[in-house]
Amino acid sequence: xxxxxxxxxxxxxxxxxxxxxxxxxxxxxxxxxxxxxxxxxxxxxxxxxxxxxxxxxxxxxxxxxxxxxxxxxxxxxxxxxxxxxxxxxxxxxxxxxxxxxxxxxxxxxxxxxxxxxxxxxxxxxxxxxxxxxxxxxxxxxxxxxxxxxxxxxxxxxxxxxxxxxxxxxxxxxxxxxxxxxxxxxxxxxxxxxxxxxxxxxxxxxxxxxxxxxxxxxxxxxxxxxxxxxxxxxxxxxxxxxxxxxxxxxxxxxxxxxxxxxxxxxxxxxxxxxxxxxxxxxxxxxxxxxxxxxxxxxxxxxxxxxxxxxxxxxxxxxxxxxxxxxxxxxxxxxxxxxxxxxxxxxxxxxxxxxxxxxxxxxxxxxxxxxxxxxxxxxxxxxxxxxxxxxxxxxxxxxxxxxxxxxxxxxxxxxxxxxxxxxxxxxxxxxxxxxxxxxxxxxxxxxxxxxxxxxxxxxxxxxxxxxxxxxxxxxxxxxxxxxxxxxxxxxxxxxxxxxxxxxxxxxxxxxxxxxxx
Numbered sequence: 001x002x003x004x005x006x007x008x009x010x011x012x013x014x015x016x017x018x019x020x021x022x023x024x025x026x027x028x029x030x031x032x033x034x035x036x037x038x039x040x041x042x043x044x045x046x047x048x049x050x051x052x053x054x055x056x057x058x059x060x061x062x063x064x065x066x067x068x069x070x071x072x073x074x075x076x077x078x079x080x081x082x083x084x085x086x087x088x089x090x091x092x093x094x095x096x097x098x099x100x101x102x103x104x105x106x107x108x109x110x111x112x113x114x115x116x117x118x119x120x121x122x123x124x125x126x127x128x129x130x131x132x133x134x135x136x137x138x139x140x141x142x143x144x145x146x147x148x149x150x151x152x153x154x155x156x157x158x159x160x161x162x163x164x165x166x167x168x169x170x171x172x173x174x175x176x177x178x179x180x181x182x183x184x185x186x187x188x189x190x191x192x193x194x195x196x197x198x199x200x201x202x203x204x205x206x207x208x209x210x211x212x213x214x215x216x217x218x219x220x221x222x223x224x225x226x227x228x229x230x231x232x233x234x235x236x237x238x239x240x241x242x243x244x245x246x247x248x249x250x251x252x253x254x255x256x257x258x259x260x261x262x263x264x265x266x267x268x269x270x271x272x273x274x275x276x277x278x279x280x281x282x283x284x285x286x287x288x289x290x291x292x293x294x295x296x297x298x299x300x301x302x303x304x305x306x307x308x309x310x311x312x313x314x315x316x317x318x319x320x321x322x323x324x325x326x327x328x329x330x331x332x333x334x335x336x337x338x339x340x341x342x343x344x345x346x347x348x349x350x351x352x353x354x355x356x357x358x359x360x361x362x363x364x365x366x367x368x369x370x371x372x373x374x375x376x377x378x379x380x381x382x383x384x385x386x387x388x389x390x391x392x393x394x395x396x397x398x399x400x401x402x403x404x405x406x407x408x409x410x411x412x413x414x415x416x417x418x419x420x421x422x423x424x425x426x427x428x429x430x431x432x433x434x435x436x437x438x439x440x441x442x443x444x445x446x447x448x449x450x451x452x453x454x455x456x457x458x459x460x461x462x463x464x465x466x467x468x469x470x471x472x473x474x475x476x477x478x479x480x481x482x483x484x485x486x487x488x489x490x491x492x493x494x495x496x497x498x499x500x501x502x503x504x505x506x507x508x509x510x511x512x513x514x515x
Contacts, residue, residue, distance in 0.1 A: 106219020131157035165231030267336030277389035286385035303373035
């Protein structure tokens with residue numbers, strides 16, 4: 001099984017928790033373990049280890065870096081931003097930091113759990129399978145049926161030890177993988193999450209059984225809870241066994257989270273290459289992402305022009321990525337999303353009938369949660385994975401024509417707008433396409449104060465109807481006729497030629513506003 005690399009660790013933990021200052025050997029260097037170090041003891045030889053510089057001020061880690069290099073360590077983690085980067089580079093040792101207020105035991109637990117996640121196993125196993133074994137172990141030690149939950153009261157694992165009594169709430173929770181909600185239940189969770197030891201809780205109804213529960217925490221962060229049903233046969237040391245089980249659950253939950261984050265990152269990078277058209281095998285990449293057959297690309301972006309001041313646009317964009325992933329996972333199961341240059345991309349599988357509704361839900365809910373308006377564009381439905389890069393290009397074009405009045409649209413719905421946008425860019429880049437009579441019309445208007453260009457655009461818009469153009473211009477039809485005669489006389493435009501009318505209309509429509 002492949003070892004965890006420094007890059008894997010950073011991807012799994014995230015820059016906010018572990019910041020990389022320098023990595024002279026590159027991100028592919030292996031990380032075998034995280035080691036707490038007491039500054040008063042010599043360093044053992046631990047090739048590949050990551051050293052946590054406990055008790056050593058960041059600015060004074062120079063000697064420790066030299067010792068780490070001699071001991072074959074991969075890197076040193078300091079607390080605070082002021083580590084000696086130049087010394088680390090000279091010694092060939094990676095230098096990383098954690099926030100000033102981070103507790104070292106929490107950092108050690110987080111890094112140890114992330115390092116334990118091997119890249120080869122990430123896609124197949126999120127680590128939650130071990131929770132079922134732990135639930136069985138806790139149930140055996142305490143004598144009561146056990147369930148392990150996350151902070152949203154979702155049941156992650158439950159015991160299957162025979163002979164232990166259960167009640168209806170337990171059965172319903174396991175069937176729905178969600179604890180049944182009630183006001184009384186909410187109050188019990190409030191009390192539980194405020195406790196720092198096992199808590200005995202009374203039954204919520206005559207049909208229920210009492211519980212022994214314990215919050216699961218790591219470094220002050222609440223990760224979930226463990227619940228044991230008290231059917232009258234709990235062991236005398238049940239509370240101690242539960243506390244020990246909750247401590248183990250914290251490690252497993254951190255490991256599972258690290259596995260999920262690493263899997264998400266790898267899925268995001270795979271999606272990025274698929275949408276860039278740089279993956280050598282689009283079909284295999286799409287299959288690994290869970291996309292088979294027809295699909296389309298959806299692009300989501302923060303409408304910063306309407307939002308005014310956004311204190312941290314980058315962090316808000318990451319929160320938008322989380323929101324898109326959450327909606328897609330709820331609708332399609334395992335799903336990848338990726339943030340590229342401020343745009344969140346996701347692949348929506350299927351023929352496309354419900355894609356717009358999903359995009360509208362994301363725009364409405366994410367916009368409300370983030371307090372920033374969101375826009376969403378959907379490219380053409382691709383027949384297979386090879387067409388997803390083109391669908392992404394469509395979505396990018398659609399994003400550019402959206403506005404406050406139209407925050408969500410498919411490529412088909414704004415086909416005329418995106419076609420004109422593409423024409424404008426193509427015509428603007430090629431001399432032979434942007435030369436012609438339209439420039440003479442604009443030049444004459446600029447030199448003589450006339451409104452020939454505006455008159456032409458109104459006439460074309462009205463389908464070359466004099467009365468319709470006059471209405472748009474708020475003038476008499478005879479005024480329109482006079483202007484068009486004068487225009488032809490002064491600029492040489494032949495409005496009787498349908499080809500010249502078509503070209504002049506396109507140029508005025510797509511180029512004049514950019515002139």
